[in-house]
Amino acid sequence: MAFHLLQHDRHAALQIARALEHAVSSIKHCDLCNTLTEQDICRTCSNAQRDRSKLCVVETPADQAALERTLAYRGLYFVLMGKLSPLDGIGPHDIGLQKLFDRVVPKDDAGLLMPVESREVQEVILATNFTAEGEATAHVISQALKSRGVQVTRLARGVPVGSELEYVDLGTIAHALVDRR
Amino acid sequence: MAFHLLQHDRHAALQIARALEHAVSSIKHCDLCNTLTEQDICRTCSNAQRDRSKLCVVETPADQAALERTLAYRGLYFVLMGKLSPLDGIGPHDIGLQKLFDRVVPKDDAGLLMPVESREVQEVILATNFTAEGEATAHVISQALKSRGVQVTRLARGVPVGSELEYVDLGTIAHALVDRR
Numbered sequence: 001m002a003f004h005l006l007q008h009d010r011h012a013a014l015q016i017a018r019a020l021e022h023a024v025s026s027i028k029h030c031d032l033c034n035t036l037t038e039q040d041i042c043r044t045c046s047n048a049q050r051d052r053s054k055l056c057v058v059e060t061p062a063d064q065a066a067l068e069r070t071l072a073y074r075g076l077y078f079v080l081m082g083k084l085s086p087l088d089g090i091g092p093h094d095i096g097l098q099k100l101f102d103r104v105v106p107k108d109d110a111g112l113l114m115p116v117e118s119r120e121v122q123e124v125i126l127a128t129n130f131t132a133e134g135e136a137t138a139h140v141i142s143q144a145l146k147s148r149g150v151q152v153t154r155l156a157r158g159v160p161v162g163s164e165l166e167y168v169d170l171g172t173i174a175h176a177l178v179d180r181r
Numbered sequence: 182m183a184f185h186l187l188q189h190d191r192h193a194a195l196q197i198a199r200a201l202e203h204a205v206s207s208i209k210h211c212d213l214c215n216t217l218t219e220q221d222i223c224r225t226c227s228n229a230q231r232d233r234s235k236l237c238v239v240e241t242p243a244d245q246a247a248l249e250r251t252l253a254y255r256g257l258y259f260v261l262m263g264k265l266s267p268l269d270g271i272g273p274h275d276i277g278l279q280k281l282f283d284r285v286v287p288k289d290d291a292g293l294l295m296p297v298e299s300r301e302v303q304e305v306i307l308a309t310n311f312t313a314e315g316e317a318t319a320h321v322i323s324q325a326l327k328s329r330g331v332q333v334t335r336l337a338r339g340v341p342v343g344s345e346l347e348y349v350d351l352g353t354i355a356h357a358l359v360d361r362r
Contacts, residue, residue: 180337
């Protein structure tokens, strides 16, 4: 890319440079969901049309974008901006799980955990990746939230749409069998 | 393959030829499940260790082999040896659905359909491919069997094990959301 720009399109190179500069100075994290945005609160979080009782937990803004493209989800998001990875020394504190817990199970004025019926978030949908780290992250969040009475669900694991069994990996088929509906 | 055999390994070519000849003359379809076998009844169907109350419906022996490799299924199989494909003129009669129905919902001596509790097969697991034809086949079988009181399940559809959401197709994510557990 660098070679192409320097040889054929120096004007575009300057444009990209300025766009990057602008992005670095103006794009920050949403106060509510952590995703990348130019506002204090991102457009999704401030959209009154969204279902505020559902909170979908994803690892990155790219994952959030993938879910948004499906047009199948009308709730809000919480972007972890990472995943648990003990081998790399990344623990629950590094990915801000506490912020998620405080959001889902807020404290009242007396400093006590709010009872289930008066909480805004009624269901947390775990949409972390189906990799080892993503599964571990989902497990930790699920354990913590379930112990506080939150309904926690996980994206279905199974055979992808359009695929032929013969070419699907064994782990996926085994899961699809166990999770049959 | 032909070039390699003729140039480097004519002996192997003869072996393959004889193996193919032997296969063609000795391999037939299992009387019970339709899969390829050298016996009248295949090894899976005649294995007394298998759970005879579960019947898994697959399109081909290759799909059956994929499920067997997971070691996650201990029931029996029914191999359709094809799938519905109206565009190619392949309807329910061409893939022997009647044989499946007669097996799952047998008639008693008086020619009446057996009641649910005295049937051998208690659950039919549809494991046809997640392609358009496979889904159509599953739908037709499901409708027919459910109307006769059979419990019918389908392999879970969802995000494959080990995959990152960002790279999964939209249809699969949408399904995984709807089928969340």
